[in-house]
Amino acid sequence: xxxxxxxxxxxxxxxxxxxxxxxxxxxxxxxxxxxxxxxxxxxxxxxxxxxxxxxxxxxxxxxxxxxxxxxxxxxxxxxxxxxxxxxxxxxxxxxxxxxxxxxxxxxxxxxxxxxxxxxxxxxxxxxxxxxxxxxxxxxxxxxxxxxxxxxxxxxxxxxx
Numbered sequence: 001x002x003x004x005x006x007x008x009x010x011x012x013x014x015x016x017x018x019x020x021x022x023x024x025x026x027x028x029x030x031x032x033x034x035x036x037x038x039x040x041x042x043x044x045x046x047x048x049x050x051x052x053x054x055x056x057x058x059x060x061x062x063x064x065x066x067x068x069x070x071x072x073x074x075x076x077x078x079x080x081x082x083x084x085x086x087x088x089x090x091x092x093x094x095x096x097x098x099x100x101x102x103x104x105x106x107x108x109x110x111x112x113x114x115x116x117x118x119x120x121x122x123x124x125x126x127x128x129x130x131x132x133x134x135x136x137x138x139x140x141x142x143x144x145x146x147x148x149x150x151x152x153x154x155x156x157x158x159x160x
Contacts, residue, residue: 002068006032006039009063016052016059017135021095023056027087030078038072039064044083046156047136053077085156101138102126102152116152118143126150 013023023029023043031042041060045053057075064073085104088096093103102116116139117124123145130140138151 002034003032005067006041006064009067010041010060013056013059013063016055018096018099018101020099021092023060025089025092025095027083027089027092028056030081038074039068040074040076042076042078044081044087045077046083048079049136083156085153088153096153100150102141102150104153104155114155116141118146118148119150120148121146 007024010029011022011024015021015023015026026046028043028046029041030044031040033040033042041064043056043060057077060075061073086106088103096103097119100119102119105114105116115124116126118126118141121143123143125144126141127144128139129142129149133139133151137154137156139154140149141152142149
């Protein structure tokens with residue numbers, strides 16, 4: 001029962017840079033452990049250098065404290081296993097599109113090349129404009145079909 005309440009609370013913790021998607025939909029949750037006097041929440045950061053990690057930690061602590069105020073909330077960012085973009089849920093992929101960001105492709109060529117479909121019109125007729133987007137986890141692409149620039153979340157795979 002407590003686990004379900006904590007999971008429901010975590011569903012409301014959004015990515016500070018993409019407020020349409022939760023940390024659960026991003027696949028950041030690795031484990032929840034209940035101890036006698038504390039709740040430990042193990043998260044996997046999408047990128048280790050992500051400037052939003054402190055905000056995510058604070059939001060998780062505050063949100064879970066509302067569920068169980070008498071316990072210490074411990075948030076741990078783990079390096080293993082590494083986060084990969086295939087951890088994003090189907091709902092998370094839809095939420096990214098709603099925000100105007102193309103989700104990372106499921107298939108990545110052996111060469112490491114990837115393509116993102118336009119989140120606005122769905123076209124595959126897109127080109128990479130700049131590998132470096134507004135954050136480390138996004139690139140800027142251009143849709144030749146609907147003529148819109150858009151961001152795409154970079155694929156992260158252990159195979160790359």
